Amino acid sequence: MPDTITQSIQDYLKHIYELNEHGGSASTNDIAIRLNIAPASVTGMLQKLASATPPLVIYKKHQGVTLTKNGEKAALEVIRHHRLLETFLVTTLGYSWDEVHREADKLEHVISEDFEARMAEALGHPTRDPHGELIPTADLVMPVDESCPLASLRTDETATVRRVSDDDPALLRHLREIGVVPEVKIVVKSYSEFDGNLTLQVEGQKSNVVLGTAVTSQVFVDK
Amino acid sequence: MPDTITQSIQDYLKHIYELNEHGGSASTNDIAIRLNIAPASVTGMLQKLASATPPLVIYKKHQGVTLTKNGEKAALEVIRHHRLLETFLVTTLGYSWDEVHREADKLEHVISEDFEARMAEALGHPTRDPHGELIPTADLVMPVDESCPLASLRTDETATVRRVSDDDPALLRHLREIGVVPEVKIVVKSYSEFDGNLTLQVEGQKSNVVLGTAVTSQVFVDK
DNA sequence: AATAAAATTTAGGCTAGACTAAATTTTACA
DNA sequence: TGTAAAATTTAGTCTAGCCTAAATTTTATT
Structure with missing residues (x-):
């Protein structure tokens, strides 16, 4: 090192x-x-x-x-801290998913390996954080992510929301409101050539919603 | 500021x-x-x-x-963070009381006011940390501490353990073992002029214990 | 009260990690 | 393919917070 x-x-x-x-x-x-x-x-x-x-x-x-391999290990260590912390803050202290990012950004640098292990244990060794992002394993391997941008779907395709980008709190609040959260199923009802808008039917929501690429490029799904 | x-x-x-x-x-x-x-x-x-x-x-x-008044407020803010964190780590992540100090020493500087408030809420607004030390209030007032060193007691005096110094993990483990923890009642059975040793009867313990001043000066009690 | 020891301050330096301004290299496009 | 724009690097500074060595002040002891 x-x-x-x-x-x-x-x-x-x-x-x-x-x-x-x-x-x-x-x-x-x-x-x-x-x-x-x-x-x-x-x-x-x-x-x-x-x-x-x-x-x-x-x-x-x-x-x-x-x-390098060394650099990646160090990076994954920090990312693991960050994502475990986000999960921990949501489940233990009632943070909402748009509030955890800043806090985790500071804490990720100072917690001990013991703290990391205790969190993982208390949370039941989660594989994803509240935004659906994959958590590197304890031995610092990043699981493979199969998901693709929601923006790449077309009419009549169905998919399951896997993760959403976590760095814009306002976007996160909006997504929560319209029900676009991890593990929810969606159906593409229509696609607009011109602006890239997608009309979606979201599982558990009464009415359809139209989303622009600014949003659909930040949401990732499994077909 | x-x-x-x-x-x-x-x-x-x-x-x-x-x-x-x-x-x-x-x-x-x-x-x-x-x-x-x-x-x-x-x-x-x-x-x-x-x-x-x-x-x-x-x-x-x-x-x-x-x-100064300003310096004291800043100090109390950090101390409040530290003691709330110690309490939080013990109750939420199962840390033992000799392990929390180092972790809290790092975290105390980076948590937000929101984090502080959420911890206090989740813990039911505690007034003392796991070592019995008083936690400054949310508006940064340090409660008055009435306790006196165990070392100052003499034969036949009784008292309740209020707090113990938290900076020596080995001492903390020893105190836990012999049952000298906050809120426990003790009776001084004898005092030695020469070495300052106290023989104590500790509530909940079968046999008496003899403690030197290295220990009794670090334990504080209310008579 | 003199002087030795201990505590404290001054002076000068170092490193990490940022900055600005200017120089250079790469890229893009006419 | 030449030239302007964009990206990047170099060079030179700055600040925070630590260090050592030497000077000074305070305290303790005879």
């Missing part, structure tokens, strides 16, 4: 992990935006992470970074 | 508060020992805290520091 993995480094690794999940390598700019710091600051840190012993990222000038 | 109250500053204030409780002002050295840093570093921080706007401590060269 590197000299020490600070809270700041944990944040870098977590966001690089998430960026790596989508497009291959994480760009300086994207990292800077997510961490809300100047791009120049990111460059400095990436160089440091790349030359740590052992290296936490693979970095080539002007080409962004990828996590 | 000062520019920002960092985690480091919170730690200073917390320890100064505790030192102020005993002897009047907190000395540079005592603070350095508690924080495990060099005395010279403490001097620097004290000067900074004294010239913050508003000042958090009153500092006179070579004479230690006292908290």
Whole structure:
């Protein structure tokens, strides 16, 4: 492991992990935006992470970074903390799913391994957090996610909501209101070529709902 | 309030508060020992805290520091966090009373006011933590503590254990074993002039126990 | 009261992790 | 394929909070 993995480094690794999940390598700019710091600051840190012993990222000038095995383990540790904490806060302290993110973002860096283990135990070793996101296992393996964006469905397709993006509290409140939450079944009644709107029938809801891509791109389903 | 109250500053204030409780002002050295840093570093921080706007401590060269009203409020906020967290960890995650201190020391700096309020609510607004220490109220008032050291009792006196010092896990485990925990009644069967040993009859325990001052000075009772 | 020991402060330095401004490289597009 | 825009890196600063060594003040002891 590197000299020490600070809270700041944990944040870098977590966001690089998430960026790596989508497009291959994480760009300086994207990292800077997510961490809300100047791009120049990111460059400095990436160089440091790349030359740590052992290296936490693979970095080539002007080409962004990828996590090494070590970097990924450290990232998954933080992500596991985060998602267990979100679950814990909801079930134990009655937080709603749009309130947990900020709190977990701070706590994830300071809880002990013992705390992590006790939470997992108390929660019955959950595999998903309140937003349906997969929780890395205790030995730091991220389960495979099969889900696809709701936006990719077309008329008459049916699916089960699996997870929703957790970083916009307002969106989360809206989704809760219209019943679009994990494990709920939906049917696509129609699709609009022009704006990408989907008209959905949501399990347990009396009337259909029309959602734009700003929403449907943030909701993931299993067909 | 000062520019920002960092985690480091919170730690200073917390320890100064505790030192102020005993002897009047907190000395540079005592603070350095508690924080495990060099005395010279403490001097620097004290000067900074004294010239913050508003000042958090009153500092006179070579004479230690006292908290201002603002400094005390900030200290009590941290102490309230700490003691609520200890209680929460014990009741919710099954921690034992000798394990909670370290965890609470990290968490106390990062939880939100919302988290604090939810814990207090979930725990039924407790007034003491698992070690019997008083929890500052939500409006940051420290309740008055009437208890006196067990070491000050003499033969035939009876008392109720109110609280025990929480910073030595080994001592805590020992006290738990011999049944010396908050709310338990004890009777002093004998006192030794020479070594200060007390022979105690502890409520709920079959045989008496002999305790030295290293222990009896850390246990506080109400007569 | 002199002086040694202990406590404290001053002075100067270091590291982590951020910043801005300027230079450079890459990308996009006419 | 040349050039402008965007992205990235370099260079130089800054702050917080710690450090050591040396100087000073206080306290304790003879």
